[in-house]
Amino acid sequence: MIKITTWNVNSVRTRETHVADFLAREQPDFLLLQEIKCEAHQFPAMAFSTLGYEAEIVGQKSYNGVAILHKGGVEVTHRRLPGMNEEDAHARFVEIRVKGMRIGGLYLPNGNSGGEAGYQYKLHWMEALRAHAAGLIEADEDFILAGDYNVCPTDADFAPRALSVNDALIRPETRAAFHALLHTGLTEAVRALHPRETLYTFWDYQGGAWDRNIGLRIDHALLSPRLAEQLASVNIHKDERAKTQPSDHVPVSVMLEE
Numbered sequence: 001m002i003k004i005t006t007w008n009v010n011s012v013r014t015r016e017t018h019v020a021d022f023l024a025r026e027q028p029d030f031l032l033l034q035e036i037k038c039e040a041h042q043f044p045a046m047a048f049s050t051l052g053y054e055a056e057i058v059g060q061k062s063y064n065g066v067a068i069l070h071k072g073g074v075e076v077t078h079r080r081l082p083g084m085n086e087e088d089a090h091a092r093f094v095e096i097r098v099k100g101m102r103i104g105g106l107y108l109p110n111g112n113s114g115g116e117a118g119y120q121y122k123l124h125w126m127e128a129l130r131a132h133a134a135g136l137i138e139a140d141e142d143f144i145l146a147g148d149y150n151v152c153p154t155d156a157d158f159a160p161r162a163l164s165v166n167d168a169l170i171r172p173e174t175r176a177a178f179h180a181l182l183h184t185g186l187t188e189a190v191r192a193l194h195p196r197e198t199l200y201t202f203w204d205y206q207g208g209a210w211d212r213n214i215g216l217r218i219d220h221a222l223l224s225p226r227l228a229e230q231l232a233s234v235n236i237h238k239d240e241r242a243k244t245q246p247s248d249h250v251p252v253s254v255m256l257e258e
Contacts, residue, residue: 004221004256022240034106036065058079058092060091074098075098104147109125111123111171157217201216201236205248221252236252
């Protein structure tokens, strides 16, 4: 089995102990981190190295930032989402090639800040991701694109009244862009195995969201066709949210048969 986990840690330096504990306990083959909120030289790589993990880091001061922790033997194929120009300073994408497949870790823009320009940036990013996925499908590549998508694909993916009707996570254009991504030939891992279950991956720090189970499902793993056939199980590690000083997101693990 290959275990690939995605987790928006909301500051890896704040959550360093949580991440180390998770690695030691769960032993994922690959851990995709989002919102690390630090530059590469500030990343606590040594703490994870002692557990046998190397790190591919795309950092940014105070904001955004992604990384992939792995056990070696990988080739970094992208440190920026193809299709986004070099002036885009947001650290939101990293992709590796390993074991005959590509693994992309992503932190998709939220879209609720920056007014209409901020929302258009979200849609532009989603279109670039769709085009990248379509290119990989056309090239007959095996791949997984996992991370914080900042999209609730359906009304079943957020608690009642958790979001306003105009929230960028559920606007019709957002959902259309997500479905266009799926229509390239991808399978959404969680819903493939749990099509109707109420599942969340994020609970806000405000308003007692965790205690009241007012959550969102915005962390997704999308699989190319052959990897979808290898999908064995998924696990949303909900217990992480109950810990002291947790991230507002929890890890999502995908198990693939080799």
